[in-house]
Amino acid sequence: MAASPHREMWEKLNLDIEAHDGLLEVLGKFYGDIYLSQEGRLGGMEYLDFVLSEVHGLRIREIQDARAAGKKVIGSFCVFVPEELTLAANAIQVGLCAGADAGKEEAEKLVPRNTCALIKSFIGFKLARICPYTESCDLIIGETTCDGKKKAYEAFGELVPMHVMEVPQQKNACDRTLWKSEILRYKDRLEALTGNTITAENLKKGIRIINDRRRALQRLNALRAAVPAPISGRDVLLINQVSFYDDPIRFTESIGKLCDQLEERIQKKEGIVPESTPRLMLSGCPMAVPNWKLPYIVEGSGAVVVGEESCIGTRNTRDLVDESGQTVEEMIDAICDRYMKIDCACFTPNTERLENIADMAKELKADGVIHYALMFCQPYAHEAFKVEKALREADIPMLSIETDYSMEDAEQLKTRVEAFVEMVS
């Protein structure tokens, strides 16, 4: 492996160079096997291939250049952190590494073994010093969406600068009041960190940029309803994953071009797979880069994934912020209302999610749904029972899977997925 041109930058970020080289090598091999091996991909996917190949390189360089010019960097692990405000304060928001086993043994000295892989991963990446995003952050925003993260942030907060937002657990008037005060607390924190004041003008712009990104992804999701499926599920997952890392304006433009190509393909009735390919939707926990395990297994089992009902998927793009607000107060209210619509399993009850899943499965003409819960993720593991019931009532078959980031169960998963694909065919 030739020395990377980014090595000096990584050293400055205090990465463990050797371990980080190892990570990139594995990531590259994985990407080649899972992504580049696909046939008939759209030209527009080259943008994604490039972004991913430089996700620890050029994008980090951009971020470092921005920091040198005075910008602040905010890290997050959750779609509840309102990026509209982050942009309004002229800061950059990025997702942090949480999708691969890294530093697991060390992480288990800080959090219980019965903690989901995503949480152990972000702690492990920090302890192993191999996430250039985590190391680039001026502030990391936690939230109280599950017990695992809520309590893990207490340990994580001893390693990084943190601010925790409280996400309410019901959707009554008092919950909206609490959430609004948490948004205002985040606004104060951002203004103090950046030295910039959030004004009606820059907040309006922030809302527009993030809404545009959501609209691009909504368009992509609508195009997937075409038969035959015009794009693989792996590729759309990658697009959703990249949306947390790349510059939002550049990302939106690139996805727009990709969607243009998709439309051409659909007009020609071309697909990435034959028309008869069983169409499956994934639903549940987020899949962070490079957690491509399940889509790879599903699409290697003769099916195509046509939807991701998850935070790295439609949960993050379904709802827009109302753009009619003119004052900061009105826009904060619109942001508050938009985020209160999120159908996260942290809410009780969370019946909207059941309706959204059934609607989405029908719109995407899915033949079945695979519910995906990370092992020890209690909120989504509980909801799996309710989703199965709701889908049964809608006559949509469901397979419930609980797994983590290891490849130990890959063969067993493949067997179960293949049987499910055969059943829905």
Place this chain on the structure above:
Amino acid sequence: MAASPHREMWEKLNLDIEAHDGLLEVLGKFYGDIYLSQEGRLGGMEYLDFVLSEVHGLRIREIQDARAAGKKVIGSFCVFVPEELTLAANAIQVGLCAGADAGKEEAEKLVPRNTCALIKSFIGFKLARICPYTESCDLIIGETTCDGKKKAYEAFGELVPMHVMEVPQQKNACDRTLWKSEILRYKDRLEALTGNTITAENLKKGIRIINDRRRALQRLNALRAAVPAPISGRDVLLINQVSFYDDPIRFTESIGKLCDQLEERIQKKEGIVPESTPRLMLSGCPMAVPNWKLPYIVEGSGAVVVGEESCIGTRNTRDLVDESGQTVEEMIDAICDRYMKIDCACFTPNTERLENIADMAKELKADGVIHYALMFCQPYAHEAFKVEKALREADIPMLSIETDYSMEDAEQLKTRVEAFVEMVS
């Protein structure tokens, strides 16, 4: 086994008589082995023995008689449900069965296998129809203290009449506002259910009754600081457990008499164990009846338990409601403030708990602390790491245990506990 005089009542409650007989038989045997076998117990413990022997009998009869006279019965699983209000509305509040493996296989059809034993237990008891408390409830109050319960109540709520109170996750001003509105929502619900209005007069009385019970238990806890220990940990755990079932006024009187006896014993420098016996404190998850496994193992390993830092222990009795309020509004505020002091692991951060544990261990002259987390209880499993660190800084040894309700690991636990007892001796 002779037919019980309560059989007809249990049939009316739609209990599964055969399964319930089996439960009582096991409970009786357990109680004989763990409690009645103890030597040198105080005469005052006869009250507890009687209450426990009639916990499914005479106490249920009392409750049924009260219901026949128009009283309502509220069930709960958590110390956040404000019993002051329940009493003010002339209702009865009881804890529900959650301390033994019952109906586990059936429960696992409604909640994930990776759910703590306490949650599976309350669902299992309901499905198996063997908890006369659950069957006597007009309303069961859930809360959002952990993901496991929060989501399990959604399934449980399809089996019983439920009302869920949202407990906040931080202790800022907006959290107190949310909690106050939840208390007011509970008040409304109680008034609607009972047809009784909560007035300054009856609320003042409710606060007094519950504070008196807390004062009796505070006195008991203070007396345990004596060397040699005047009462076994098992017995104090039982007292705390019974406090959730028995009539609060009768309970307070009985514990007062028991404390008088304890004082006499202490004056004579008599103990339940020799002065040299290692003194251990338990800390962590609640132990519901008949979950006596760990105290029994600890006290069978040559140590004596001198404190229970748990919800069925000091977490429920440490703080009193301020009694100076004269209006309903003032009293609601006082209740709100008191409950916001609870150092539950649902809060982030929850540093008060660390201070409370260290203070308590010192006051009780504990030689060590055993931290007890139910398997899959994420909040307490996470805090175990922090408690260990805080105790290390206070030079107090700690043993961290994770277990469930089965006896499969009893021998292994005994080995670990014995080694710990030897270390602190």
